[in-house]
Amino acid sequence: MNSIDFTFLDKEILTQLQKRGMSINESIQLINFEIYYLSYRDRAAVRKAVRLVGEDKKQAIISKIHMNKRKSYLAELLANENKYHMESCNYLFGV
Numbered sequence: 001m002n003s004i005d006f007t008f009l010d011k012e013i014l015t016q017l018q019k020r021g022m023s024i025n026e027s028i029q030l031i032n033f034e035i036y037y038l039s040y041r042d043r044a045a046v047r048k049a050v051r052l053v054g055e056d057k058k059q060a061i062i063s064k065i066h067m068n069k070r071k072s073y074l075a076e077l078l079a080n081e082n083k084y085h086m087e088s089c090n091y092l093f094g095v
Contacts, residue, residue, distance in 0.1 A: 009070040010035070016077045035069045038062070 017027040
């Protein structure tokens with residue numbers, strides 16, 4: 001996957017991972033694995049949806065799965081960032 005092919009959410013995930021200290025190559029590999037790799041459950045969902053709507057909509061179904069994975073992964077990163085930021089601030093104010 002080229003960095004040119006990244007969507008806006010992929011770039012947001014990339015910046016969040018870089019804020020956590022990951023290199024660009026590590027971040028790209030993680031994005032490829034977490035988002036673009038279809039797990040067994042994802043492939044089963046694709047097969048089920050293709051049976052319902054037809055083979056011509058397969059790429060659109062896969063794109064929707066990728067988008068849902070992007071949104072959930074970014075939400076998880078942002079939630080963890082806020083949680084850890086608050087813990088570090090609470091620690092600093094407690095000292």
